[in-house]
Amino acid sequence: MFQRLRLALPILMLFAAALPARAFETVATAAWVYDMTTKTVLMDKNADQSVPPASMSKLMTINMLFEALRDGRVTLDSTFSVSQRAKSMGGSTMFLQETDRPTVDELIHGMIINSGNDACVVVAEGLAGTEEAFAAQMTERGRAIGMTASVFTNSSGWPDPNHRMSMRDLGILGQRLIEEFPEYYPVFAKTEFNYKDRAPDNRFNRNPLLKLGIGADGLKTGHTSEAGYGLVGSARQGNRRIVFAITGLPSDIARAEEAERIVSWAFRQFAEKTVARTGVRVAEAEVFMGTADRVGLVPAADVRLLVPALVQESMTAEVVYKGPLIAPVTAGSQVAELIIHVPDLPDHKIPLVAETDVPEAGFMRRLATAASALYSRYMGEAPAS
Incomplete structure (x- = not known):
């Protein structure tokens, strides 16, 4: 199942109060x-x-x-x-x-x-x-x-x-x-x-x-x-x-x-901006059957985008991943995607990697996790953390 996490990156908020911009209208056919x-x-x-x-x-x-x-x-x-x-x-x-x-x-x-x-x-x-x-x-x-x-x-x-x-x-x-x-x-x-x-x-x-x-x-x-x-x-x-x-x-x-x-x-009318930095966590993803229930998601390199000097509305972002992730999860492996929506421009899609290793849990923890998930499936309740 694909998970979507709506984000409000700090750099994006700089544009929230900008005045509306009109798209360039060329007379070329x-x-x-x-x-x-x-x-x-x-x-x-x-x-x-x-x-x-x-x-x-x-x-x-x-x-x-x-x-x-x-x-x-x-x-x-x-x-x-x-x-x-x-x-x-x-x-x-x-x-x-x-x-x-x-x-x-x-x-x-x-x-x-x-x-x-x-x-x-x-x-x-x-x-x-x-x-x-x-x-x-x-x-x-x-x-x-x-x-x-x-x-x-x-x-x-x-x-x-x-x-x-x-x-x-x-x-x-x-x-x-x-x-x-x-x-x-x-x-x-x-x-x-x-x-x-x-x-x-x-x-x-x-x-x-x-x-x-x-x-x-x-x-x-x-x-x-x-x-x-x-x-x-x-x-x-x-x-x-x-x-x-x-x-x-x-x-x-x-x-x-x-x-x-x-x-x-x-x-x-456009300027380059750093919207996310190498190794700085932008979100977390759920992990199933691991020693931890969540793992940080970080860009592998600085993310610099071209953005309008004036935008019609605030830039928005979301993280998409197929989850929960199944342990083991290896640090540095691509596990998600950051999608940044910039008004009047195509979406930018940036790969995100796992911040740390999440080893597979021991037998008893995996057994408890599986039992909790099974209980949730049949009883309609959230599994215990």
Whole structure:
């Protein structure tokens, strides 16, 4: 039988008198905001809806190339050929010619900074032979890394009715690029790149947050008439880093303003708090057939959570365990779960461990406990302690 114990942790009571807070309302049609430091989803608006990602899907092409670098299939100095198909790509380009042999390093800069559709096709054909084969590999790889709502039909985000991603998937992808490839990620913060001096008007990074001094250092913008204006962004302030994905904005100005609003909100309206400390008892669990009737429940590590600066109501907590626990109980073994309910955020679930050993009781005590339990079962009375 699962036991639930309602708690009022001292730290939670600090928020009881806080004024009501209004949830952030984004004008984006879909959005996902994630605090990477505390693994907390701060906003989810249609985040699992599959939508046209436009050039934001170039992040998956970039990921595939980064993985090829990590696996040793290419180096930064490896060169790729440029096909007629790649050269003829419209939209944003790095102005490649068929006689060019761009390096992997140049292609990375061209995809990230210039949003080069031509660079994406060059990478796709260089790694998989054809763009169609590469798109299939992108879809398969996306599934493997948890991007469940993504289907790719090309390498650049060129409009296609079957080319779709969700904001959650884009956020997961952004987080992956930051965590898995720290040696290449700094390219996302560069503000300009001009391949062979061919693109004076297309050399600037389109990310509107990079020059604002708010800790932004990536990742990728996107725009098509169907998708509207979107952005996968990341910013770091102090110990915290956030990643977010938004889409459906009506203009590049609206995109810039909304992205800045989201970054400001995420850092100013939330704070990290220690709500429970290592080894400090938060509750007790009943023990059956042991030398003691109860055992303390403690977190194995400090519990730090991201909480709203202003909350609609006091945070609450409860301990859940399947009990009574059956002796012997070993100190340090996980026996329960602390669930903390924070207004407007997902529940936090923290494992709790036994504070001390509770050995199995001797024969006579076990016999008395069993007799008391049996009596209670048939007579409807509480067993003797």
